[in-house]
Amino acid sequence: MYYSRFYQCVFRPECLQTSSEIVRPVQQITTSTSMHIVRPGETLSSHGHESRVGGKGANQAVAIARAGGHSRFFGSIGRDGLWIKDRMEGYGIDISGLIVADEPTGRAIIQVDAKGENSISANFSKLHEERFKKQGEGWFPETTHLLLQNEIPLASTLYALHNVKDATVIMNPSPLPSPAQTRDFPWKKLDWLIVNESEAQELYQAAAGSGAKSTDSMTTKELLFRLSSESAFGDTNIVCTLGADGVLAFVPTFHRRQNAEAPSALYQPAAKLLHGVQDTTGAGDCFTGYFVAGLMEFGPHAKLGKDITEEDLAKVLKKCVVAAGMCVEKKGTIDSIPTRAEVEERMTLLR
Numbered sequence: 001m002y003y004s005r006f007y008q009c010v011f012r013p014e015c016l017q018t019s020s021e022i023v024r025p026v027q028q029i030t031t032s033t034s035m036h037i038v039r040p041g042e043t044l045s046s047h048g049h050e051s052r053v054g055g056k057g058a059n060q061a062v063a064i065a066r067a068g069g070h071s072r073f074f075g076s077i078g079r080d081g082l083w084i085k086d087r088m089e090g091y092g093i094d095i096s097g098l099i100v101a102d103e104p105t106g107r108a109i110i111q112v113d114a115k116g117e118n119s120i121s122a123n124f125s126k127l128h129e130e131r132f133k134k135q136g137e138g139w140f141p142e143t144t145h146l147l148l149q150n151e152i153p154l155a156s157t158l159y160a161l162h163n164v165k166d167a168t169v170i171m172n173p174s175p176l177p178s179p180a181q182t183r184d185f186p187w188k189k190l191d192w193l194i195v196n197e198s199e200a201q202e203l204y205q206a207a208a209g210s211g212a213k214s215t216d217s218m219t220t221k222e223l224l225f226r227l228s229s230e231s232a233f234g235d236t237n238i239v240c241t242l243g244a245d246g247v248l249a250f251v252p253t254f255h256r257r258q259n260a261e262a263p264s265a266l267y268q269p270a271a272k273l274l275h276g277v278q279d280t281t282g283a284g285d286c287f288t289g290y291f292v293a294g295l296m297e298f299g300p301h302a303k304l305g306k307d308i309t310e311e312d313l314a315k316v317l318k319k320c321v322v323a324a325g326m327c328v329e330k331k332g333t334i335d336s337i338p339t340r341a342e343v344e345e346r347m348t349l350l351r
């Protein structure tokens with residue numbers, strides 16, 4: 001339980017914007033820089049040391065807020081992490097769902113050496129399940145958009161998943177659950193699955209089991225087609241981020257085809273960068289936050305093919321790749337997530 005990771009964000013309608021809640025995805029990240037990564041038995045003095053807020057849920061909640069969505073973070077910190085509350089409020093996140101528990105805040109300790117290589121040791125403070133349920137009782141049924149990650153205990157994720165009603169559910173299942181958990185997870189309950197290519201491959205292998213085809217010579221389109229064809233995934237839409245190659249979305253409403261040889265999908269190349277790549281950390285979280293905020297703009301209960309066309313979706317993806325591209329142009333994670341105004345200005349420049 002201590003080491004499994006799950007995060008969620010929940011959104012409720014408020015005017016046209018929505019609000020989000022995230023379940024204890026916060027972490028205190030401590031980075032220290034030294035000549036080399038510490039060896040067994042060695043004590044090393046570091047040159048620099050800094051503490052900041054992190055974790056996939058926190059990053060994604062910030063991205064939603066910067067993209068203009070009302071982002072409610074639902075989770076827990078320990079008393080040692082009270083400073084995180086102010087920091088998150090400063091990022092424009094609604095922290096009314098943040099529980100202060102007796103257990104210490106999750107922590108990641110990162111060592112960076114002179115060449116920029118790093119090593120990370122992380123734990124995630126134990127989620128107070130009863131308090132989580134109590135806190136979520138009133139909120140989950142009203143939620144319109146629920147964003148899940150894989151950094152809190154599975155039981156809490158399942159609780160949120162089973163207690164939302166008519167919500168659009170999005171999951172970025174990173175880090176991936178174990179193969180056994182993957183086989184049992186109720187993937188069909190998700191409206192949107194956001195993965196990178198290696199996660200899509202692993203999910204396909206786990207879902208297809210002994211019937212899985214080799215993914216070595218598969219195109220990404222075929223991979224997404226085959227993943228989507230696995231009964232475990234039902235009509236779940238799959239968004240697969242491809243790093244510098246952009247993103248591919250397989251949306252059964254638009255792309256259902258019976259032919260694996262010629263599958264169709266929506267492709268959006270990565271945005272042109274104006275300042276080169278500085279740091280790709282958190283690009284996926286930035287993308288995910290912007291994607292969810294983009295869906296929220298269609299209002300609660302928006303249906304694909306009716307309220308959201310394929311062209312609308314293409315516009316959302318375009319904004320997401322521009323935002324994620326701007327994120328890789330800067331060092332850092334949360335601080336490199338651009339605001340909506342910055343993204344719109346960049347889109348004008350790239351036109």
Ligand SMILES: Nc1ncnc2c1ncn2[C@@H]1O[C@H](COP(=O)(O)OP(=O)(O)OP(=O)(O)O)[C@@H](O)[C@H]1O
Nearest residue numbers: 196241242243244246270282283284285321324325
């Ligand atoms: N080198 C790059 N150049 C331009 N855009 C990039 C680059 N790397 C990432 N991106 C943008 O960021 C998006 C997400 O990146 P990626 O597919 O690497 O996600 P990820 O594997 O979840 O990353 P991470 O876990 O590091 O956040 C891509 O779809 C793309 O739009």
